[in-house]
Amino acid sequence: MKKYNSAPLPFMGQKRRFLNEFKTALKDYPKNAIYVDLFGGSGLLSHTVKALYPDAKVVYNDFDNYRERLENISKTNVLIADLRIILKDWPKDKQITGDARDKVIARIEAEAMVGYIDYITLSSSIMFSMKYATSLKQIKTSSLYNCIRQTEYNADGYLERLEVVQKDYKTLFDQYKNAENVVFLADPPYLSTEAGTYKSYWKLRDYLDVLQVLDNTNYFYFTSNKSSIIELCEWVETKTPLSNPFAGASKVELNAQLNNVATYTDIMLHKQWYTTTT
Known part of the structure; x- marks a missing residue:
């Protein structure tokens, strides 16, 4: 384990x-x-x-x-990977503004229309530590920062052999x-x-x-x-x-x-x- x-x-x-x-x-x-x-x-x-x-x-x-979020890790990784590309030239930990912010919001909106979004995990990549959004509306009305995670999330075996209720x-x-x-x-x-x-x-x-x-x-x-x-x-x-x-x-x-x-x-x-x- x-x-x-x-x-x-x-x-x-x-x-x-x-x-x-x-x-x-x-x-x-x-x-x-x-x-x-x-x-x-x-x-x-x-x-x-x-x-x-x-x-x-x-x-x-x-x-x-929490299982729902774990089961959708692959989708979360894809979304964050796309945001990583959008922000590849943006300074780390700096507020995202202008055209870059518009592109970030547009990518998240597109995902919201067709798939699942783990807003809490997403928040950790585009908001300061301990700041969490739980909806697209909260993301759009919040100040965003380039805190993009550089590695993929993985939860292999995390709930192994637990009785989950x-x-x-x-x-x-x-x-x-x-x-x-x-x-x-x-x-x-x-x-x-x-x-x-x-x-x-x-x-x-x-x-x-x-x-x-x-x-x-x-x-x-x-x-x-x-x-x-x-x-x-x-x-x-x-x-x-x-x-x-x-x-x-x-x-x-x-x-x-x-x-x-x-x-x-x-x-x-x-x-x-x-x-x-x-």
Whole structure:
């Protein structure tokens, strides 16, 4: 199984920065467990578990239909190759203007009329880092830059031997909550963090609902200090009869840089509520 250290296509919130810490923490969890990735995202966590533990059953919940983007990589490569030719004499990382911009837009419009466009991946070649468009309209109204990728995308074997499903996370959790030797991976969109490429809009109640899957289960949970979820749970534990699902969990923190002045902290919490078999 080919091992990936990052998702093969761009995805907001993929956990490539956490992979070393995630793999280290996984050593305390069983090699033959059922790992259920409730918010599969780019599939990087699911892929990493399967690569590390080939005998584990890994369920990847592809709620955002990342597979569709993977299945259309060849079309994406062709489109970007054509844009690479259009911009071959344009300065790297400089704003695309005038006739060159018109040609770029015309090529994208032509593709939109006859085929599939992965706008998120396309954005990484013609927009600055962390700027993503999800439609032709957004591309046409955005400032474009020559950040064209010089190599083709490849996802060979990325989802190999994963059980891929597409369900509401609550339905998937209910399916496995009573199973023996199960570990849940919970990486919901971050509260108070840009989540524009996700299909659904998340409110505070949605984030609080997710905490129910952490009650009396083995889990990995990802959040950030911008969400204040951890502090909220500590307050609930102190001020109400309710318990704190993070009490006793191991925590790993990584600083993230949004720009020259803005930073936040990514957080991974994991806990074994009951003994799993190896």
